[in-house]
Amino acid sequence: MIASRQSSSPPSILIVEDDAEIAGMLAELMKGNGFDARCARDGNEMDRLLRRQGCDLIILDGMLPGEDGFSICRRLRSAMAVPILMLTARSEDVDRILGLELGADDYVTKPFNSRELVARVRSILRRSSLSQADVATAERLTFDGWRIDLARRQLFDTDGDEVSMTTAEFDLLWAFCCNPNVVLTRDQLLSMTHAGSAGPVERSVDAHISRIRQKIEPNIKDPTFIKTVRLGGYLFAATVEPLP
Structure with missing residues (x-):
């Protein structure tokens, strides 16, 4: 413990x-x-x-x-x-x-x-760690039965179980949820999350997204949520709705 x-x-x-x-x-x-x-x-x-x-x-x-x-x-x-x-x-x-x-x-x-x-x-x-201002304006969102709590930085699967995520993984998923059905380039994702500070830009973003897919995709070989757009970037193909 x-x-x-x-x-x-x-x-x-x-x-x-x-x-x-x-x-x-x-x-x-x-x-x-x-x-x-x-x-x-x-x-x-x-x-x-x-x-x-x-x-x-x-x-x-x-x-x-x-x-x-x-x-x-x-x-x-x-x-x-x-x-x-x-x-x-x-x-x-x-x-x-x-x-x-x-x-x-x-x-x-x-x-x-x-x-x-x-x-x-x-x-x-x-x-x-979110700032106090971020906490005050944070939202709780849902997509396809999944819930993401932006204030507490928690992700829950369709059974209500919490899914462990790293800081970079959560930030990327948050960025996707805030921009559903929009193609986001790797540079845009970096500017939103700083997820590529650890190494080569494209590969670091790709590595984090690969880990997110392992946690949320029903079939990792055929992703339904985070889709790769050739020569474009990634698209979060989900209907995202706010929770009260």
Whole structure:
């Protein structure tokens, strides 16, 4: 069971990194920018810290002893929606896409720029929590028996069960629901959600959409909701209606 945390405290960052020098540097960087920071050397220690106290974001190394970061990312995403930023020396496009497909909200390669890393952390946290003004004007929508609660950032399937979604996945689905039956280019989706900050623009959006399809489509091989428009982008083919 994951422990909860007090919302009034500074944003909490859990750094999962086996290199003590890098972990220490990251912790100091986060603390110096107003965050609370803790470090774990591997997946087991991460699990112990999460049970003791939740966190707002996890910075996860991809290359860890024992269970690697990609496996940990998959495991975390199946159990919780905490934002995950993967920080790893694996810089190939295939690794970036794998990280996103496994549920990471962003992917940064080593060596990294400290200011950029902090900016990405702030961006993820900003997207994972609605402002008070957004909450006051948020709507609850429904499409084909599915319900999406914009204020609580929750998605419920046709049986009423909540479907776990990452920040980027929810933002993309939200953008689609607000623009049903309209072709949206990848650039438009990026401007609405910042979903492509982790890597190559087209591929990062595609990876997140692939994960959304796995969660909402009756047949992943023949999508009925999120349709690909050749040379155009994507179209959300559903009737979206407001809920009281």
